[in-house]
Amino acid sequence: MTVASEILKRNSSQIMENWESLVKKEIPASNISSDLALRNQLPNVLEDIADIIDLYDEFSELEKNKKYEAILKNSYDHGRHRATTSHYTLQQILKEYVIFHKVLTETLVKNKVYTKKVGNTLKYTLETAMLTSATSFSDSLQEMREKLIGTLAHDIRNPISAAYFALDVINSSDDKERIESLKTMGLRSLKKSLDLVEGLLDAISVKAGEGITLNFSEIDLVREIRWVYKEASEIYNNEINFECKEKEIIGIFDGTALRRVVENLVANAVKYGSRNSKIAMMIENAVDEVVIKVHNIGKPINKSSQSEIFEFLNRGSKSQNSELAGWGMGLTLVKSVALAHGGKVTLESNKEQGTTFSIILKKNFNQPGKVRTELNYSPN
Known part of the structure; x- marks a missing residue:
């Protein structure tokens, strides 16, 4: 032998x-x-x-x-x-x-x-x-399906709640401008819910290496992210700042996916940042690409965990790292969406400067249409 x-x-x-x-x-x-x-x-x-x-x-x-x-x-x-x-x-x-x-x-x-x-x-x-x-x-495939469905189902709650609120507060005695404003808010939230339901149905049929389906079109990115800022300002107690020098940034993006990505990062900033600390949302424009940043002050993410935090399947079904246990699949989707836009996501986190997630996106990496994202594996 x-x-x-x-x-x-x-x-x-x-x-x-x-x-x-x-x-x-x-x-x-x-x-x-x-x-x-x-x-x-x-x-x-x-x-x-x-x-x-x-x-x-x-x-x-x-x-x-x-x-x-x-x-x-x-x-x-x-x-x-x-x-x-x-x-x-x-x-x-x-x-x-x-x-x-x-x-x-x-x-x-x-x-x-x-x-x-x-x-x-x-x-x-x-x-x-x-x-x-x-x-x-x-x-692993079943785990991905469950997490994708769970993440999408969770994300659907906010726009449905916003639509319900808009419809609930409309009063026949309100002036026409207020009624139109609430109506627009409700319809916009319901449209977002329908987009997420479509993604939920796609997640049920996910195969090896696949993530969510993205729908690319020419849009104004500033408008999409500003909407996230306004909605987050109404939902959270934290002071949220939005910084962007451009009035509009046109490119081929999936607006629904990018709103979800930024919403996810803002929610994490609230959850893991210092209580009631300021949260900054920033857009930096360049010739061929754009960078979206979300920054918060609070307990930093350990250096040894910073690369692993984006790799859902690398962590196993039950993470041994307690610091990562609560992040779920959200950051894996953030990475997948960034890669599908020809970009990447980076993380800087330390005690002195706080935590900043940066999403780098190519403006014209894709053609208009639907694309299924990939879940990439990085060996430890």
Whole structure:
């Protein structure tokens, strides 16, 4: 068994190259990923298998060892990664492991170290890894659907409440200008609710690597964000400032998605900032891009958590980091929307200057029309 283990470790690079070549031929979705992303946790799974073959003759001893726990973790992470990779399916993940088994077996046979005992151990460990990855993949997709639906459902409450308020306070004795103002407010809020309901229906059918659907059109970004500012000023007790030197900024954007993104950041600024502290909303204009910033004063986000905070699936279904536990999927959607606009989201947070989220957007990155966003995976 030790010799077989050494063969696998010595030939690990060639094994992964052979596996990758076959996977790219037989699994179309694999061609979307870079070589490093495609391999993901499988080199670690290979190392775990080699160690298991080296250490154990009996399956009854296998589950007591940390190496067995390691292969469970690595195959679990592999499944979660595939859930954020576009066009992957459960069948394709299982096929990846079938190909992996084939390449490992061929390597052992070629080096004349394949025995019944080695084959049984290899089969058992790979079946365990396969089952773990498949379960993780399915659970991750379900988790994404639930979080997307939950986030959208939560966001629908505000415009419905605003519409209800507008209709409730209209009085027949009010002057015409007030009635028209409340009517406009109610219709605008109901229109926003309908847009969110459409997104809610899209979330039910989300597949691997997919987020929400965006609808791009030529709009004035300043008008959209100013509306968020006015609404937030009415909802929250905090003083909210809005800064923008431009009267209008025209570009190809999804106005509904960007309003939701900024609303999310303002809500977080209220939730995690110092009580009743000032919140600043800013728009900075450049030739080809625009930056939206939301700033608050309060407890800073730990430096070690700042990159992880945008990666919903990286954190697992139950985050071990208590600082991140309350952020849900909101910031993952913020990142997805920014990327879909050809931009990115950045975070600066320290005790002296407070916390600033910046959303950088390209003005004309997209053509008008609908686009499904992607949930990107960043290896830890």
